[in-house]
Amino acid sequence: MKFGLQLGYWGAGPIENAAELVAAAEEAGFDAVFTAESWGSDVYTPLAWWGAATRRITLGTAVAQLSARPPTALAMAALTLDHLSAGRHIIGLGVSGPQVVEGWYGQPFAQPLARTREYVRLVRDVLARESPVTSPGPHYPLPYPAGAPGSTGLGRPLKPITHPLRADIPIWLGAEGPKNVAQTAEIADGWLAIFYSLRLADRYEEWLAEGFARPAARRSRDDFEVAATVQVVITGDIATAVDRYRPSTALYVGAMGAEEKNFHADLYRRMGYAEAVDEIGALFREGRKAEAIAAVPDEMVRETMIAGPPDEVRAQIKQWEAAGVTMLMVTARDVATIRRLATLV
Incomplete structure (x- = not known):
C-alpha cells in the first residue's frame, strides 16, 4: 500500500x-502528490509550482478535466512537467459532469466514454511522437476539417517539437460507473476511485475484469494501479471525525451534479443509500443546506472512511489492500498528520 x-x-x-x-x-515517504480542478484553480500550475521543490515524489493530476484542454494541449502540459520533474508525472483525467462541462467550458457533455477513449488515444499519439498526429474525430478531429464551420482549410498534421522524456507517461482515469471503470481497465494504467467502498469491492473487480479481458487491454490486474480517495483519520473519537466529513459527503451527493445526472449520487445508491441520497438532494435543491447535511447517516460517511485508533486503522488499511487498492489518496492538511499517517504502512 502507498500513500x-x-x-x-x-x-x-x-x-x-x-x-x-x-x-x-x-x-x-509518500509516493505521490495530486492536485485537482473544478471551476477555479487549474490543475497544472500548482502542481508544477509546489513540485519544483521536490526530488522524489510523483506529481499527479487527479483530475485534469477533459473539457478544459484539447488532448494536444494536455499532452503538451504533461510532457513539459515530465521533463521538468525528471519523469515523475502521472496524468490523471476525468470527464467531470454536464453542469461544469456545458456551463463552464461551453462544451457538449454527450458520449463521455467515447470522448475519453479518443482523448486518451490522442494524448498517447502525441507522446509517442512517431508521426504527425491526426484523427478523424468525431470529438477531436485533427486537423480541423476543411469545410467545417470557421475552417480555413489550412490546418496540417503536426507532431510535438519537444521530444517527450517518456512516451509512456502513466494515464490514470477517474471513473465511477461500471462501463467507465471497465473502459478504464482497458485503456489506462490506473483507476482514480473517488468514494471507494469495500462494500462494492467485488463489483469493482468484476467491472475491472471486464476491461482487462478486452483484446486491446494495455495491462492486467497485476500491474494496474487503483488509487482510492479516502479520509484516513487516527482517532479515538470516530463520531467527531464523522461529523467533520459529513458536509463533504452531503455536498457531493446532493449538489455536485444535476438532479438528472449526478455520478456521485449514483455511486452511493449502488452502496445501498438510495433513500438518503434522494432526501439529501431534495433538501439541497430547496436551499436547506444544514438539513441536507444533517440527513447524511453516520454509516454513509463511514462507508468511504478509514478511522479509529492506530491499530484499527492499520487493520482497515490491510482490508483495503486485500480488496485491490494500491494507493490511498488522503487529504491531510497539517504536517503532523502526514508524518503520523506515514507510520501506518
Missing part, C-alpha cells in the same frame, strides 16, 4: 501551507 497526498482544488484562495505539506509528504 498519495491529495491537495485537491482551491476554495476561495490557495492552500496556504501547501508547500510545507508537499515537503512533509516527500520526507515521510
Whole structure:
C-alpha cells in the first residue's frame, strides 16, 4: 500500500501551507502528490509550482478535466512537467459532469466514454511522437476539417517539437460507473476511485475484469494501479471525525451534479443509500443546506472512511489492500498528520 497526498482544488484562495505539506509528504515517504480542478484553480500550475521543490515524489493530476484542454494541449502540459520533474508525472483525467462541462467550458457533455477513449488515444499519439498526429474525430478531429464551420482549410498534421522524456507517461482515469471503470481497465494504467467502498469491492473487480479481458487491454490486474480517495483519520473519537466529513459527503451527493445526472449520487445508491441520497438532494435543491447535511447517516460517511485508533486503522488499511487498492489518496492538511499517517504502512 502507498500513500498519495491529495491537495485537491482551491476554495476561495490557495492552500496556504501547501508547500510545507508537499515537503512533509516527500520526507515521510509518500509516493505521490495530486492536485485537482473544478471551476477555479487549474490543475497544472500548482502542481508544477509546489513540485519544483521536490526530488522524489510523483506529481499527479487527479483530475485534469477533459473539457478544459484539447488532448494536444494536455499532452503538451504533461510532457513539459515530465521533463521538468525528471519523469515523475502521472496524468490523471476525468470527464467531470454536464453542469461544469456545458456551463463552464461551453462544451457538449454527450458520449463521455467515447470522448475519453479518443482523448486518451490522442494524448498517447502525441507522446509517442512517431508521426504527425491526426484523427478523424468525431470529438477531436485533427486537423480541423476543411469545410467545417470557421475552417480555413489550412490546418496540417503536426507532431510535438519537444521530444517527450517518456512516451509512456502513466494515464490514470477517474471513473465511477461500471462501463467507465471497465473502459478504464482497458485503456489506462490506473483507476482514480473517488468514494471507494469495500462494500462494492467485488463489483469493482468484476467491472475491472471486464476491461482487462478486452483484446486491446494495455495491462492486467497485476500491474494496474487503483488509487482510492479516502479520509484516513487516527482517532479515538470516530463520531467527531464523522461529523467533520459529513458536509463533504452531503455536498457531493446532493449538489455536485444535476438532479438528472449526478455520478456521485449514483455511486452511493449502488452502496445501498438510495433513500438518503434522494432526501439529501431534495433538501439541497430547496436551499436547506444544514438539513441536507444533517440527513447524511453516520454509516454513509463511514462507508468511504478509514478511522479509529492506530491499530484499527492499520487493520482497515490491510482490508483495503486485500480488496485491490494500491494507493490511498488522503487529504491531510497539517504536517503532523502526514508524518503520523506515514507510520501506518
